[in-house]
Amino acid sequence: MSAVEIAAAVRSGQQSARSAVEECLSVIEEGDAEVHAFNLVTAAQARTRADEIDAAVADGRDPGPLAGVPVALKDNLCTRGVPTTCSSRILEGWEPPYDATVVEKLHNAGAIVVGKTNMDEFAMGSSTENSAFGPTRNPCDPNRVPGGSSGGSAAAVAAGFASIALGSDTGGSIRQPAALCGVVGVKPTYGLVSRFGLVAFASSLDQIGPFTTTVADSAAVLDVISGPDHRDSTSIRDSLPPVTDTLDDGVDGLRVGVLAELSGDGIAPDVSARLRAAIDALESAGARVAEASVPAAVFGLSAYYLIAPAEASSNLARYDGVRYGLRMDASNTPDMNTATRSAGFGDEVKRRIMIGTYALSAGYYDAYYGKAQKVRTLIINDFASVWEQFDLLVSPTSPTTAFSLGERTADPMAMYMSDVCTVPVNLTGQTAMSVPYGVGDDGLPVGVQVMAPALGESVMFRAAAVLEASLR
Amino acid sequence: MAALARLELTDEELDRFTGQLDELLDHVAEVEALDVEGLPPTMHALPIANLLRPDTPGEVLDRDEVLSQAPVAENGQFRVPPILGEAP
Numbered sequence: 001m002s003a004v005e006i007a008a009a010v011r012s013g014q015q016s017a018r019s020a021v022e023e024c025l026s027v028i029e030e031g032d033a034e035v036h037a038f039n040l041v042t043a044a045q046a047r048t049r050a051d052e053i054d055a056a057v058a059d060g061r062d063p064g065p066l067a068g069v070p071v072a073l074k075d076n077l078c079t080r081g082v083p084t085t086c087s088s089r090i091l092e093g094w095e096p097p098y099d100a101t102v103v104e105k106l107h108n109a110g111a112i113v114v115g116k117t118n119m120d121e122f123a124m125g126s127s128t129e130n131s132a133f134g135p136t137r138n139p140c141d142p143n144r145v146p147g148g149s150s151g152g153s154a155a156a157v158a159a160g161f162a163s164i165a166l167g168s169d170t171g172g173s174i175r176q177p178a179a180l181c182g183v184v185g186v187k188p189t190y191g192l193v194s195r196f197g198l199v200a201f202a203s204s205l206d207q208i209g210p211f212t213t214t215v216a217d218s219a220a221v222l223d224v225i226s227g228p229d230h231r232d233s234t235s236i237r238d239s240l241p242p243v244t245d246t247l248d249d250g251v252d253g254l255r256v257g258v259l260a261e262l263s264g265d266g267i268a269p270d271v272s273a274r275l276r277a278a279i280d281a282l283e284s285a286g287a288r289v290a291e292a293s294v295p296a297a298v299f300g301l302s303a304y305y306l307i308a309p310a311e312a313s314s315n316l317a318r319y320d321g322v323r324y325g326l327r328m329d330a331s332n333t334p335d336m337n338t339a340t341r342s343a344g345f346g347d348e349v350k351r352r353i354m355i356g357t358y359a360l361s362a363g364y365y366d367a368y369y370g371k372a373q374k375v376r377t378l379i380i381n382d383f384a385s386v387w388e389q390f391d392l393l394v395s396p397t398s399p400t401t402a403f404s405l406g407e408r409t410a411d412p413m414a415m416y417m418s419d420v421c422t423v424p425v426n427l428t429g430q431t432a433m434s435v436p437y438g439v440g441d442d443g444l445p446v447g448v449q450v451m452a453p454a455l456g457e458s459v460m461f462r463a464a465a466v467l468e469a470s471l472r
Numbered sequence: 473m474a475a476l477a478r479l480e481l482t483d484e485e486l487d488r489f490t491g492q493l494d495e496l497l498d499h500v501a502e503v504e505a506l507d508v509e510g511l512p513p514t515m516h517a518l519p520i521a522n523l524l525r526p527d528t529p530g531e532v533l534d535r536d537e538v539l540s541q542a543p544v545a546e547n548g549q550f551r552v553p554p555i556l557g558e559a560p
Binding site for chain 2: 094095096097098189190191204230233234236237299301302303305306313317320321322323324325326327329330331332333334335336337338339341342345347350351353354355357358361367368370371372373374375376377378380381412413416427428429454
């Protein structure tokens with residue numbers, strides 16, 4: 001059952017929230033030893049919460065729009081009193097003293113948290129292999145990666161461990177794993193969803209969004225988690241009209257651009273074939289399709305791999321062994337800081353902190369970070385002119401289907417190339433989502449990326465719904 | 473760089489990371505060739521200003537709950553080793 005169907009059944013009393021939760025817990029019990037989607041399964045809390053929802057239904061109180069829906073949370077979303085590790089040794093054992101805004105909102109909407117999902121350490125990676133607790137496997141093929149960094153969340157939804165999951169997307173960390181696991185994944189407009197309680201990676205790029213099996217479920221989750229929040233100073237002041245309301249409005253007359261710079265060189269032929277099929281489906285539904293060009297998009301990856309590490313090196317300065325998490329003993333505080341960070345961070349985090357420190361250091365700032373921020377402006381300007389001619393853009397989400405475990409771990413540059421189609425949208429603050437669209441030659445899922453201007457979620461979801469329906 | 477970032481690397485890590493970071497820096501050097509003269513650096517991707525709330529006291533975190541997560545706490549404060557020099 002989809003999340004929307006579970007909520008309807010629980011709200012009407014046809015199904016108990018408890019039974020929905022028990023069903024998920026038994027699927028987790030059976031399958032997660034192999035997949036390793038979860039760092040922690042919160043079975044006891046989930047059962048207690050389910051019984052509260054069922055009591056509300058019995059008393060005639062409104063249990064919320066997502067009543068009884070099991071949800072998995074990426075382990076960089078703070079949950080009060082429940083360990084939040086970012087899949088890092090440096091935060092092992094930490095129990096946050098507050099809930100993230102999105103966690104509060106899901107809770108108030110009646111959704112039930114069943115666990116915290118595995119991820120690349122501090123969301124740095126594209127395969128979920130950079131986890132201190134071991135990799136997550138792709139439920140479609142256990143020898144393949146689920147993508148990353150939100151690989152645990154994508155795998156949890158693909159394996160039926162939860163109806164919905166939340167992830168975070170800094171350079172594609174929701175969309176790429178969604179594509180590789182064959183589920184829907186959404187990166188909302190920057191500022192649409194509050195990031196209060198999301199452990200920061202690169203603050204000018206991070207956004208929280210949903211994973212689901214259907215487009216309608218993602219719309220329902222987005223409608224619950226979006227909206228202004230005074231605890232996040234980058235939160236957009238206005239609320240968006242519910243995306244769910246316009247989901248079935250179709251794409252007749254919409255102008256859809258095929259983003260040339262992200263759809264040509266370097267894209268596997270079987271992935272390109274699925275994009276072509278998706279374009280045909282949109283055209284059949286009445287969209288006007290043409291090629292679109294954003295010349296500066298090809299520099300997205302370079303700008304991203306300067307800006308994101310620079311911000312990360314600053315954000316991760318807080319892990320110093322003083323206030324929470326790991327502390328290694330030393331005779332003075334500076335040595336304690338160094339010993340703690342050296343023992344607590346994994347390779348990829350160390351690499352990014354060093355790139356970022358370098359890009360921000362005196363003498364190199366203008367050449368690297370300063371230049372990258374100007375290139376970012378160039379990319380934003382290029383997209384702005386394209387939005388004068390198009391309502392939506394499409395491209396593949398990932399250049400390839402899921403790669404093998406271990407295939408790219410020794411070669412960071414090859415791993416970084418996995419993000420080439422997804423990073424431009426983080427740099428511009430726009431919204432984008434990945435919609436599963438069939439399989440490649442290897443039988444593994446392919447995702448199509450639909451992009452819209454900032455706050456263009458309604459139109460983007462209409463196209464996603466058309467793509468989904470065209471496969472039925 | 474590692475020392476600036478308060479990281480201590482083993483010789484093996486240093487060897488491995490140096491090659492990997494050189495490769496990345498070679499790749500990102502492509503941005504240096506771009507003509508972006510006159511373009512302002514992006515400070516915020518969208519044209520929205522900081523959201524400010526009224527400056528009035530609101531809910532705060534519980535001190536004991538926060539300190540319960542510290543590696544070492546004492547008398548309502550975080551405790552750290554000596555900041556200057558060695559412990560007596």
